[in-house]
Amino acid sequence: DADVTQTPRNRITKTGKRIMLECSQTKGHDRMYWYRQDPGLGLQLIYYSFDVKDINKGEISDGYSVSRQAQAKFSLSLESAIPNQTALYFCATSDPGDNEQFFGPGTRLTVL
Amino acid sequence: QKEVEQNSGPLSVPEGAIASLNCTYSDRGSQSFFWYRQYSGKSPELIMFIYSNGDKEDGRFTAQLNKASQYVSLLIRDSQPSDSATYLCAGHDMRFGAGTRLTVKP
Numbered sequence: 001d002a003d004v005t006q007t008p009r010n011r012i013t014k015t016g017k018r019i020m021l022e023c024s025q026t027k028g029h030d031r032m033y034w035y036r037q038d039p040g041l042g043l044q045l046i047y048y049s050f051d052v053k054d055i056n057k058g059e060i061s062d063g064y065s066v067s068r069q070a071q072a073k074f075s076l077s078l079e080s081a082i083p084n085q086t087a088l089y090f091c092a093t094s095d096p097g098d099n100e101q102f103f104g105p106g107t108r109l110t111v112l
Numbered sequence: 113q114k115e116v117e118q119n120s121g122p123l124s125v126p127e128g129a130i131a132s133l134n135c136t137y138s139d140r141g142s143q144s145f146f147w148y149r150q151y152s153g154k155s156p157e158l159i160m161f162i163y164s165n166g167d168k169e170d171g172r173f174t175a176q177l178n179k180a181s182q183y184v185s186l187l188i189r190d191s192q193p194s195d196s197a198t199y200l201c202a203g204h205d206m207r208f209g210a211g212t213r214l215t216v217k218p
Contacts (some may be wrong), residue, residue, distance in 0.1 A: 027151065030184070033206060035208075035215050040210060041210055042118070042200055042209050042210040042211045043156070043200065043202075043207045043208040044208070045206050045207065045208075048206065058206075059207070090155060090156075098206060099144060100146070100158045101146075101156075101158070101163065102205070103155035103157070104155060105154075
């Protein structure tokens with residue numbers, strides 16, 4: 001079984017809809033991250049969490065919110081989706097003693 | 113301006129050649145850097161990290177860090193078609209460059 005899972009893997013939605021992307025991990029890592037990837041722009045950090053009670057904004061947090069429900073779960077919400085939020089979204093985890101990040105398989109989101 | 117800049121390429125090299133990928137950064141306090149490889153349609157995976165000035169070698173891969181000039185590079189020796197992927201540079205603060213797409217032609 002994969003260590004970092006994301007659901008759904010693909011989602012098509014309409015402008016104005018609320019969307020939640022979920023991430024779960026079995027690695028036992030305290031740190032979790034959400035990134036979006038657009039062609040030619042690499043990975044951009046949206047939010048990150050170093051433990052259950054810690055939430056931090058990244059480079060591009062506007063229009064997004066997150067919830068850290070447990071050590072193993074970190075959800076990303078788009079309260080009112082817009083077309084320029086169409087992208088590939090990755091969740092990642094890491095251990096405090098090791099900066100290597102482990103990525104989930106990604107969620108491809110299309111906002112029409 | 114992104115804190116970590118990469119030449120987005122693309123870069124094409126023949127099989128067996130050395131591929132050189134470069135990254136510059138703006139934060140002089142940055143202590144460590146990471147190189148991730150991302151195959152098309154897949155998620156990134158770590159291939160090298162470097163904390164100290166100088167070179168770090170792992171098999172066909174060599175990471176180089178020059179803190180005075182604020183650049184970090186990745187050399188791939190004896191490039192293989194299986195090395196064809198996008199290579200992403202990242203700083204310790206989880207900020208990534210745009211990535212460089214590498215194609216190794218047989």
